[in-house]
Amino acid sequence: MKKYIVFIIAVMFFASCEEVLMEKEPKANNLNVFDEYATLIKEKYGMLEFKKVDIDALSANVRASVTNEMSEKELFEKLSQLTLSLRDGHSNLFEAAEKDLTENSFQTSFDILEGYPEAFNMDIMINNYIGKKINPELKVLPDESKESIRAVYGTLPGHADIAYVWIPSWDISFEDAEIEEMFAFFKEKKGLIFDIRQNGGGDPVLATKFASYFITKDTYTGYERFKIGPGAEDFKDSRTILHPAKSDNLFPGKVAVLIDRNVYSASLTFSYSLFPVENVTFVGQRAGGGSGSVADGYLLNGWYWSLSVSEYIDYQGNHLDDGFDPDIAVDLNLEDKTKDEIIERALVHLSAQ
Amino acid sequence: MWKIYLSVLIGMFMSQMLYGQESSKTYLDVGVGRSFFQDQKYSDAKWNGVSGRVDFGNEELRKNHLRGWNLQVNVGSETPKGHSHSASIVNPSLSYFYLRQVNEKLYLGANWTIANLYNRSVSGLGNNSSFTDFSSSISLRGSYDLNIGKKALKISADVGLVSLSKMVISFAYSAPQSTLNDGKFNFQDSSIDSPSGKEGFQWMAPWDDLRIKTSIQYALSKRFDLVYRWEYRKYELVKDYPTMYGLNSLSLRYNFRLR
Numbered sequence: 001m002k003k004y005i006v007f008i009i010a011v012m013f014f015a016s017c018e019e020v021l022m023e024k025e026p027k028a029n030n031l032n033v034f035d036e037y038a039t040l041i042k043e044k045y046g047m048l049e050f051k052k053v054d055i056d057a058l059s060a061n062v063r064a065s066v067t068n069e070m071s072e073k074e075l076f077e078k079l080s081q082l083t084l085s086l087r088d089g090h091s092n093l094f095e096a097a098e099k100d101l102t103e104n105s106f107q108t109s110f111d112i113l114e115g116y117p118e119a120f121n122m123d124i125m126i127n128n129y130i131g132k133k134i135n136p137e138l139k140v141l142p143d144e145s146k147e148s149i150r151a152v153y154g155t156l157p158g159h160a161d162i163a164y165v166w167i168p169s170w171d172i173s174f175e176d177a178e179i180e181e182m183f184a185f186f187k188e189k190k191g192l193i194f195d196i197r198q199n200g201g202g203d204p205v206l207a208t209k210f211a212s213y214f215i216t217k218d219t220y221t222g223y224e225r226f227k228i229g230p231g232a233e234d235f236k237d238s239r240t241i242l243h244p245a246k247s248d249n250l251f252p253g254k255v256a257v258l259i260d261r262n263v264y265s266a267s268l269t270f271s272y273s274l275f276p277v278e279n280v281t282f283v284g285q286r287a288g289g290g291s292g293s294v295a296d297g298y299l300l301n302g303w304y305w306s307l308s309v310s311e312y313i314d315y316q317g318n319h320l321d322d323g324f325d326p327d328i329a330v331d332l333n334l335e336d337k338t339k340d341e342i343i344e345r346a347l348v349h350l351s352a353q
Numbered sequence: 354m355w356k357i358y359l360s361v362l363i364g365m366f367m368s369q370m371l372y373g374q375e376s377s378k379t380y381l382d383v384g385v386g387r388s389f390f391q392d393q394k395y396s397d398a399k400w401n402g403v404s405g406r407v408d409f410g411n412e413e414l415r416k417n418h419l420r421g422w423n424l425q426v427n428v429g430s431e432t433p434k435g436h437s438h439s440a441s442i443v444n445p446s447l448s449y450f451y452l453r454q455v456n457e458k459l460y461l462g463a464n465w466t467i468a469n470l471y472n473r474s475v476s477g478l479g480n481n482s483s484f485t486d487f488s489s490s491i492s493l494r495g496s497y498d499l500n501i502g503k504k505a506l507k508i509s510a511d512v513g514l515v516s517l518s519k520m521v522i523s524f525a526y527s528a529p530q531s532t533l534n535d536g537k538f539n540f541q542d543s544s545i546d547s548p549s550g551k552e553g554f555q556w557m558a559p560w561d562d563l564r565i566k567t568s569i570q571y572a573l574s575k576r577f578d579l580v581y582r583w584e585y586r587k588y589e590l591v592k593d594y595p596t597m598y599g600l601n602s603l604s605l606r607y608n609f610r611l612r
Contacts, residue, residue: 230524298478
């Protein structure tokens with residue numbers, strides 16, 4: 001009997017140890033949820049200074065109107081004031097995880113497109129440039145579901161000497177052989193239109209991999225300033241040296257990168273990686289930005305948050321989170337459905353000696 | 354470094370196979386437990402859940418020492434109090450121990466956790482959905498045999514001495530803290546994200562990385578033991594923002610090879 005008692009006492013002792021050793025968990029009431037979110041922004045957000053947000057003052061001001069009795073909707077609206085103050089498409093607040101959101105879910109995101117006209121039109125593209133009827137030779141790489149595409153590439157009607165590729169998202173994957181095949185094709189052309197309009201991001205590793213085909217030597221592209229601790233000055237810069245791809249198909253020729261306001265996040269990564277490259281020209285509309293790397297999590301009550309926890313500053317010291325202007329600004333004329341002015345301007349640029 | 358690591362490992366297991374022993378047992382444990390997790394870098398929420406656990410190992414007793422190895426796999430799921438999002442945990446670990454006999458009942462020595470991979474996936478998250486912690490550590494171990502009647506009760510405890518760890522998470526981002534602190538983050542370096550990739554490992558002292566393991570083993574019969582274990586880890590990548598996790602488990606052990 002004695003041994004059973006020893007065993008049971010020992011088990012009970014150790015089983016209760018974790019409660020002593022772990023930190024206290026606050027209740028998920030409105031004030032605690034508000035404080036948790038305000039603290040996350042204060043400690044983790046990577047661009048408070050650049051965005052000119054005084055988070056302490058703003059939090060104190062909003063918190064004064066938060067009560068534990070207010071409804072979930074009212075509380076969400078209070079938290080959303082903090083979210084929107086960041087003016088950052090990466091920094092969101094949702095009632096649930098993104099995959100579980102419905103039309104009725106509470107959602108707050110900064111609209112990066114507001115105030116910008118359309119700079120890409122699918123009908124114009126299909127009828128004049130990339131549709132099967134007008135351009136049967138164009139190669140299409142579908143995604144796994146076969147319902148959307150990862151890339152289209154080839155040449156455009158009437159311009160056999162200039163390659164064209166459109167990658168509408170970086171939230172995809174390519175086999176190395178596919179990328180090699182693509183660039184082997186580009187290499188034979190005198191110029192390349194690399195269209196990333198509508199590309200709102202995805203995997204920055206993939207975007208960087210593509211960028212590495214456009215350089216022939218190690219290239220300093222800027223630095224990413226990461227939040228590494230809770231203090232206002234707790235940042236550390238990671239300098240980025242872009243290494244050329246280990247490939248025989250590097251493309252050192254003239255490149256026109258087509259951009260619009262949707263160019264965001266990993267597409268910005270692709271873009272800033274090419275800023276120092278002399279032969280690369282950006283054509284189109286001001287890009288969206290989104291230079292920060294993103295962290296995410298759940299608040300005490302299960303609401304989803306995401307925040308930019310770094311900022312990228314390019315090789316010339318420019319802050320990029322609010323986007324960047326193209327070298328050649330072009331508007332899309334939606335009344336003329338026979339051509340895409342941005343593509344046409346890029347063709348003129350690449351055709352010039 | 355990996356070559357040295359593997360050579361030492363092979364040497365240890367070979368010596369165990371080559372040299373004779375007074376007694377030896379090979380065992381399989383199957384058990385269930387209650388796991389817990391709290392990462393104050395991101396939230397004060399505590400996560401709890403049920404975990405299944407399997408251990409496979411060997412212990413051999415020689416004239417004046419006890420040594421053996423253990424392969425452990427925990428698989429579980431956790432949720433916090435405040436919401437229903439869940440996290441799934443997979444935690445394989447391989448360890449080797451060597452204890453010198455101090456007196457009839459007491460053994461003291463070391464346990465080397467050769468490789469421990471703690472992977473935690475949280476549903477619905479993006480960049481922070483996966484939390485990976487890969488480490489190798491050395492602990493002091495004490496083991497005390499209580500022979501009550503004919504049946505044995507063995508109590509052992511480990512306290513971590515030093516660890517070489519890589520957590521693919523930092524104060525604010527899903528990359529190792531040391532990589533960011535050293536300004537070495539780069540999208541072209543795939544070793545940063547890989548749990549065993551060379552970039553991002555850091556040596557941690559016990560005051561930064563507290564590891565405690567206890568075990569109470571009660572012999573039900575010659576073949577069967579009941580084993581209760583409590584494992585706790587607390588580390589701080591950033592001061593005052595600890596991460597804590599662990600497991601309480603109860604297993605039934607079958608000693609299927611006794612010599």
